[in-house]
Amino acid sequence: MSETPRIVVTVAATADATWRALRDKDVIGQWHGWDTADLDAEIDAIYFTGVTEDAETRTLVAHGGDRFQVHETEGGARVTLTRAPLSGDPNWDAYYDQITEGWTTFLHQLRFTLERRPTARRRTVFRNDNASAVERLGLDSLTGPPGSRYRATLAGERVEGEVWFRTERQLGLTVDSWGEGLLVVEGIGADPTAVLSTYDLDGAAFDALDTRWAAWWSESEAEPR
Known part of the structure; x- marks a missing residue:
């Protein structure tokens, strides 16, 4: 099986703060996506419904199978998102690359939130x-x-x-x-x-x-x- 895409972002914040940005709904709302009437429901569906979480290793497998891992690095933390494999459903897989690009946007928004505007709305x-x-x-x-x-x-x-x-x-x-x-x-x-x-x-x-x-x-x- 070929490797699925990986998105890696290094954040100038502690690993604990970065992990919290993946587990606190209020913080997620400051970097995930953009303002919509359904944003809270989307966050709940992706990050809190049917997920697998290991706080000790700072690993989260989100709904749909995308895997987040947060590791300490010198001066900060590294977030690695490994995409889930293609599902085999052509209707869903048609959006696979688009979703990968969306995750790229969101992780860089996460980094910006933590480094530049950690307490702002x-x-x-x-x-x-x-x-x-x-x-x-x-x-x-x-x-x-x-x-x-x-x-x-x-x-x-x-x-x-x-x-x-x-x-x-x-x-x-x-x-x-x-x-x-x-x-x-x-x-x-x-x-x-x-x-x-x-x-x-x-x-x-x-x-x-x-x-x-x-x-x-x-x-x-x-x-x-």
């Missing part, structure tokens, strides 16, 4: 289904490695921050003006999604951000490809 904006979005965002011009500073105009807003991570299909950027927030764009090259995590924005500022991205995304979708 996030509010999110989510956009998807727009194959031209990455090109219009101009992210291809951001070539710096993780940890480097950048400046860019995103959806009409001049922003700056740090390159948080990059993979073949994803780019994560911190955004200073979102309190410090995080933007993750996934699907580089096809059908991108964007998750904007914001902190400490008042209602007017958050609503303005949400409205600006909604208008920009709709305009981008309407443009000829």
Whole structure:
């Protein structure tokens, strides 16, 4: 049997704090996914229903078979997610790669939560289904490695921050003006999604951000490809 995908993220936090981020519903809600009416139910289904947990070894087999392991490392903790094998159900397996990319996004959001905003409450904006979005965002011009500073105009807003991570299909950027927030764009090259995590924005500022991205995304979708 061929190996299933593994996602590894190193976090500058203790192994205990990192394990708690996988077992405390309130903490999970600050990094898993994005704000939806069903987020609490989704968290309960994935992390607390039909799971296998070993707190001593900090191992969690989530609903569906994906395995999380947290190990101490020098200066922090390493989170390894090993994907479950393909199920054999073509209707479910059609989403396998998409789910792997989703886990990549979420684990980097977990790292951001623990390292940068461990006690803050996030509010999110989510956009998807727009194959031209990455090109219009101009992210291809951001070539710096993780940890480097950048400046860019995103959806009409001049922003700056740090390159948080990059993979073949994803780019994560911190955004200073979102309190410090995080933007993750996934699907580089096809059908991108964007998750904007914001902190400490008042209602007017958050609503303005949400409205600006909604208008920009709709305009981008309407443009000829």
